[in-house]
Amino acid sequence: MASLFPLQVTTASPQPNEYFTKSRQGINSVDGILGAIVDCSSRVGKEERIAMEMAIEDLYKKRNQRFILHLKCSHNEPLHAATAARNLIKRKHVQAILGLRTWEELSAVNDVCKQSNVPILSFADSGSSWVTENWPFLIQASPRTYKQMKAVAAMIQSWGWHRVNVIYEDSGSMANEIIPHLYEALQEGDAKISNLVPLPSFANSSLLHEKLRKLKREQCRVFVLHTSLSLAARVFEKAKEMKMMEKDYVWITTDSTMSLVHSVNPSLISSMQGVLGVRSYFTATGQDFSDFDTRFQDKFSQKYPEEKNHEPGIFALQAYDAIWIVGLAMQEGNMKSNQILEKIAAVEFNGLSGKIQFKERKLAPANQFQIINIIGKSYRELGFWSDGLGFSKLINTAPRYNFSMQILGGIFWPGATSTVPRGWDFPTISNPLRIGVPNGSLTDFFVKVEYHSSTSTYSFSGFSLEVFEKTVSGLKYFLPYKFIPYGGNYTDLVMQVQLKKFDAAVGDIAIISQRYEYVEFTHSHTEAGLVMVVPIQSDSTRTWLFIKPFTVTMWLLAAFVNIYNGFVVWTIERHYRSELGGPILNQIGTLLWLAFSTLFSSNGEKLHSNLSRIATIVWLFVAIILMQSYTASLTSMLTVQRLEPNIKDIEILKSTNAFIGYSHRSFVKDYLEKVLGFHPNNLQKISSTQEYAEAFRSGKIAVAFLEAPEAKVFVAQHCKTFTIAGPRYHVGGYGFAFPKGSPLLPDIDKALLNVLETGVVKNLEDDLIASQKCIDIDSVNEFVRLCPQSFFGLFIITGSTSTVALGIYYFCSKSETENSMPEPKGIWMLIIMVLKILRYQRKRFVRKVSDAESPRNSANTSHFRPQV
Known part of the structure; x- marks a missing residue:
């Protein structure tokens, strides 16, 4: 088994004779005795050892301070470090201990130094406030690097x-x-x-x-x-x-x-x-660093020839500065532990590793x-x-x-490439993304899934899918994917994404908090909100409804015939009534008055000519029929039965216990019950937009609560019958679902925001909304509007009668008119001239017919061509 202290080095000032002389006189003959605990087997420990020895030498050369350094190796073992600290304190009588790069070593040595009140200058990155508060003899001699x-x-x-x-x-x-x-x-x-x-x-x-x-x-x-x-x-x-x-x-x-x-x-x-x-x-500049670097490399290469690189790093500089910190603190000679601690905390200078200045016994963080x-x-x-x-x-x-x-500037990335990595990849890139698509959306506008039995394949379309395609096409890289239909409800669909049966889910999927337990969503690609859809009232209060009974052509023809009859009466009566003459503007005004007054009175007592009376009576007969027809049609329009009252307040719905429709695949039911307070028995689930319309017409529901995107489509399809009313409740919005932590999500989100901000989604929505044909018929159009074809015979009768009366007047009273009446002027002269020409042409035609029928010309009958 290896010795507990495989390495023990004692270093003093570089004057051997003087040192040994003073050492025999006791520890008071030197300025201080220091201990160091490092991992001598590591590169860090090797650099620290050389740097500390150099610092001891430099303190003597530059400041004439003599220190003894006892260095022990811990091999990065807390137990070894604690034993070494106890040996340095008990046997070597060190006044401070330096080193200790790890938290574990520092914790073990602190217990030993705390008993002897020996300061520790630690290189460990452990500068939490509670450490210095609870370990009063700890000095953090290296800046924290947490930043x-x-x-x-x-x-x-x-x-x-x-x-x-x-x-x-x-x-x-x-x-x-x-x-x-x-x-x-x-x-x-x-x-x-x-x-x-x-x-x-x-x-x-x-x-x-x-x-x-x-x-x-x-x-x-x-x-x-x-x-x-x-x-x-x-x-x-x-x-x-x-x-x-x-x-x-x-x-x-x-x-x-x-x-x-x-x-x-x-x-x-x-x-x-x-x-x-x-x-x-x-x-790494300046004369001080240059001198240190040269000497360090020389000493390091001699001490550790097995190392190929001899340059000093930050750890060597910190160890060198730590010795100088103690040296400057103990420049007054031997001091007690608490004095050394106070002096160290007050040291301030520019070291090789940076500025040395303590605050609460810690260097400022790097x-x-x-x-x-x-x-x-x-x-x-x-x-x-x-x-x-x-x-x-x-x-x-x-x-x-x-x-x-x-x-x-440019960066060299793994794989010898300068292209910035995207930071994620598929485990098997050949497999496209599996995108779950709801099969059974409330409306085909957002998602439409069709199965083709001939090819046993599916086709996919709809607003949400097109937005996803536009988003993916905006990515900076190719992203393969395929749509897969899913027949379950929407919450089940997002759970399939959580279970990684799908890589994502795309469609009219509402973004709600409950689903965030399973997946993460992109930004919404539709409007967010819950709205109330109600039937609209009949359009019976429009300002111009009174013109609806007649078509435009009918109005124009009736006006023309009316003015023409007025002209006939005015022409005939001018001979008998002097007030019908005068300036041209006066005559025009009188003509229009006669034209419209005949609709309300026959004026029989004021008319002098039987011809004008006949024309007026016939026109009055026709006018009565037209007015009766107009009145009947307008009355029918005004009294048409309303579809439903236009409800604008949910309180009315609650007080009347009205039935409310909602999507059976939506979160709307819970919102209606728990937030808006509707009774569950009054809620009716609806499966499709077509079923909504049928439920309204049958009286099954009074209103419907739809998500804003669906409501917009529904109202576009039933533009004459339903509308959005009441406030908008801010919930939902449709988004794309991805697994939690998916690296795709940020890129998809960014691309989606781009297509939203550039108006691509809005244009797509406008085009699709515009393509939704209104399947309703205007309630006014349900009634047949009166047109000229319905009264063509009446117009022929009154027009013919008036024309005959006018013709008889001119042909029967021509001579009398020419002798007694003043010469007509202006437009009337032009009309009389036209009538004269027509009469002349008629006489000429009659004369030629008579000549053609005489025996003298019978031989040429077949070659006769009448001239008009």
Whole structure:
């Protein structure tokens, strides 16, 4: 069995003679005795040892302070660390203990130091407030790095990844202090942890294979690795062997691995190609660092020739600064423990690892980290991330910051590609997504499933399916899928998605809280809300209803015949009544008055000519028939029975115990009962939009509660009979269902928002709504409107009578009119001229007929052609 202390090193100031002389005089001959506990078998412990020895030398050279350093190795075992601390305190009489990188070691050593009041300068990342409150002799000598998890989350958010797998080393220092911060940072970045995989520090090849094989079966391809370098090396080697370091994979490592990337061997580098990492930032410039770097590499190569890389990392710088912290605190010589503790807490200077300033015995958390990318035989420094600012190419002097990693330039990804991985993949990409579609939607508008028996196949159409197709076509990658009909109810359908019998469900699926227990939904692609559909009243109150009994042609013909009869009466009566003459405007007004006054009075006592009386009597007879027909038709329209009262308040429904229709496949029934307070006995389930209309007409229901999208379609199909009334209750909306944690969901959501914002969905909805033909008939149109064909005979009689009367008047009284009446003017002269021409042509025609019938012309009868 190995010795408990396989390595024990005592280091003093580099003047051997002087040191040995003073050491014989006792511990008061030196400025202090320090102890250190490190894992000497690890690269971190090796760097810390060399750095501490250099710090002891530099304190003597630069400040003439002499310290003795007793260093012991813990092999990363808490029990060894506690035993080493007890030995340093009891036998070496150390005044402070440095080191202790893990929480477990620190916890074990604290119990020992607490009994002796010996301060501990710990390098462990365990700076919770309760630690310093309960451990009064603890000094956190390295800044906490929990903010690196914000950098990791920023990297994930920058590339639009929403799911990650976290692999971490199952130790207190790894899990308890870092994982909660990673979880919180990812949530702020709109990302979630798909799998949280703990690995023991001693994980062997078979265990790693089992864990990675399970992760490979999942869709998520983004991995965050938070382990020690030794465990990380085994993980990457196994991942490469399992082809998980290829295209479409993403690997991000944290400071615990990347701060030692300068020391990894070529074989490990070859297994980490394309890995992104976050590591603690320190200034690798300036004369002080240059001198330290040169001396460190020389000493490290001599001490550890087996190591191939000799560069110092952040752990070496922190160990060097820790010795200086104690040296500056004890510059007044030997002091008691409580004095040392107070002095250490007051130390302030700029060290190689950064600014050293304590607050409540803790260094301020690190706010800046370096982003690196493994490529080729080494790594490339991409840039920096600063808390609250984002990414930048340069630190502090950067001209600008950005929350996108694209500012850092091109990145080398796993699989030797520069194309940004999408962060997820199908376990078997050749299999398309299985999309469940409801077979039996309330209306064919949203989902229509048809079975073709000739080919034993299904065809799918409808608004919701078209929106899904438009959404998928907007993705940045090809996504194969196929629709599969499902005959159960909608809640059962989403449960099938939870059970992974379907990869998603698409259709008129309402987004309700109950279904969120099984799946996650995209944004709604329809209006959200529950509305009340009611029958509308007959359109009997319209302003222009009085013109409905007659067609337009009928109105025009009646007006023309009326004016024509007025013209005939006016023409005949002008000879007897001087008041019918005068200026042209006066004559026109008199003509129109005569035309319309005959509809209400025969004017028999005022008419002087029997011809005008005859024309008026006939027209009055026709007018009476027209008015009676008009009155009967208008009365029928005004007294038509209403379909249903126009209900606008649900309280009326409750008080009258009215029956209410609802979709039997919807959540509406529960809402009507539990929220709106309707009695269950008054609720009638309806299966289709056609059944709704029949239920209304039969009186089975008084109103119906429909989801807003269905109501819009129903009202479009029954535009003359039903309408939406009352308030809108904000529930539901239709969405696409995906399994919880599906990496597809964020991409689908983004693509859906794009088609919504660009108006694609609105145009699609408008086109489909416009295609819905109104199957109702206007209640007014149910009555036959009166047209000229119904009264054609009457118009012929009155028109012929008036024309004959007018002709008789002109032909019988021509001579008298020419001798006694003044010469007509204007339009009337034109009318008289036309009549004269017609009379002349008639006489000429009669004369030719007479000549043709005489014996003299009988031989030419067959060649006679009358001229008109």
